[in-house]
Amino acid sequence: MQASYLGPEDSYSHVATRQILDGLDAEIIPCQTITNVFKASTPYAVVPISNTIQGVVQETLLNLIHPETHASENGSAATKWEIVGSHTLSVQHNLVVRRGVELKDVDWVGSHEQALGQCSKYLDDHCPRAQRIPFPSTAQAAILLASRASSESSSSKTTISGGAAGVGQDIKVVTDDNDERLRGHGAAICSSAIIERLESSLEVVAESVQNVKENYTRFLLLRQRNLPPNPPIISRSTGKSTFLVTSSPSSLHDLPEEHRVLELHKHETGTSVSKKKFGVAASGPQSGPRYLVEVEGVVGEAAAGEWVVLGST
Ligand SMILES: O=C(O)C(=O)Cc1ccccc1
Numbered sequence: 190m191q192a193s194y195l196g197p198e199d200s201y202s203h204v205a206t207r208q209i210l211d212g213l214d215a216e217i218i219p220c221q222t223i224t225n226v227f228k229a230s231t232p233y234a235v236v237p238i239s240n241t242i243q244g245v246v247q248e249t250l251l252n253l254i255h256p257e258t259h260a261s262e263n264g265s266a267a268t269k270w271e272i273v274g275s276h277t278l279s280v281q282h283n284l285v286v287r288r289g290v291e292l293k294d295v296d297w298v299g300s301h302e303q304a305l306g307q308c309s310k311y312l313d314d315h316c317p318r319a320q321r322i323p324f325p326s327t328a329q330a331a332i333l334l335a336s337r338a339s340s341e342s343s344s345s346k347t348t349i350s351g352g353a354a355g356v357g358q359d360i361k362v363v364t365d366d367n368d369e370r371l372r373g374h375g376a377a378i379c380s381s382a383i384i385e386r387l388e389s390s391l392e393v394v395a396e397s398v399q400n401v402k403e404n405y406t407r408f409l410l411l412r413q414r415n416l417p418p419n420p421p422i423i424s425r426s427t428g429k430s431t432f433l434v435t436s437s438p439s440s441l442h443d444l445p446e447e448h449r450v451l452e453l454h455k456h457e458t459g460t461s462v463s464k465k466k467f468g469v470a471a472s473g474p475q476s477g478p479r480y481l482v483e484v485e486g487v488v489g490e491a492a493a494g495e496w497v498v499l500g501s502t
Pocket residue numbers: 195199200201202203237280301303304325326327328406
């Protein structure tokens with residue numbers, strides 16, 4: 190079986206994907222952005238959904254709530270995913286610089302927007318002057334930092350391709366290594382795994398720099414709907430909760446009492462995505478907020494009413 194994940198290797202998604210699929214004969218395929226993971230044609234995919242410090246991962250929420258976000262540019266329909274499992278990863282972030290650079294001289298800090306948020310206190314206290322720059326992934330930021338011939342130079346050998354990943358109104362993710370924000374000395378927030386791979390170029394300034402020592406990110410295992418019985422369904426399932434999408438959370442009162450609401454994430458449609466960037470279908474997303482809700486127990490399609498059932502873990 191094959192599964193896509195947010196790469197490159199040694200991203201947190203890579204670590205989580207290997208753990209979720211541990212013991213299975215799986216080929217895992219890195220994607221450039223979370224939206225590209227949703228666009229993948231592999232039978233399985235792994236995406237980060239929420240974090241104990243920073244809350245929901247916006248790009249994943251957007252793709253779950255509005256599948257048209259990941260419709261391909263040539264007009265073919267978006268891949269339809271169902272949630273078949275989940276996995277929680279302990280996340281300890283490191284701040285790294287190129288060897289020889291001092292923290293006081295750092296002009297920018299790059300990482301995935303979740304990691305920048307999870308480490309906001311450390312950054313406020315130790316490098317308040319440095320601009321925080323979102324990258325498609327933590328590993329991508331570390332690789333770009335390591336590959337820059339000189340931290341003063343604006344040219345490097347790294348190519349970042351695969352489309353934009355920015356989902357917030359004000360978030361402009363680096364998709365081009367000539368991005369003018371990458372001038373001067375940089376730093377990155379990333380995993381220990383990627384530091385080991387890049388240790389000839391990078392130096393650790395501080396370990397465990399997230400706002401709270403105990404820090405967990407939850408990942409979802411997705412499976413393409415309507416697949417033939419082969420490959421077999423891998424569920425990694427505890428059968429404890431179901432994910433639903435609804436435009437009216439009050440309708441959840443109609444669910445039997447045993448389906449207690451565990452999590453509710455609101456997504457304001459139309460405010461946080463550039464339609465052009467994402468190639469959203471001409472009809473566009475429905476207007477008005479939508480909610481991703483996790484409820485206790487397994488809710489079948491039949492009981493769904495006005496909710497869309499994304500699957501159970
Ligand atoms: O950027 C990565 O490495 C990811 O896999 C996304 C992410 C970022 C921060 C914490 C957990 C997952």
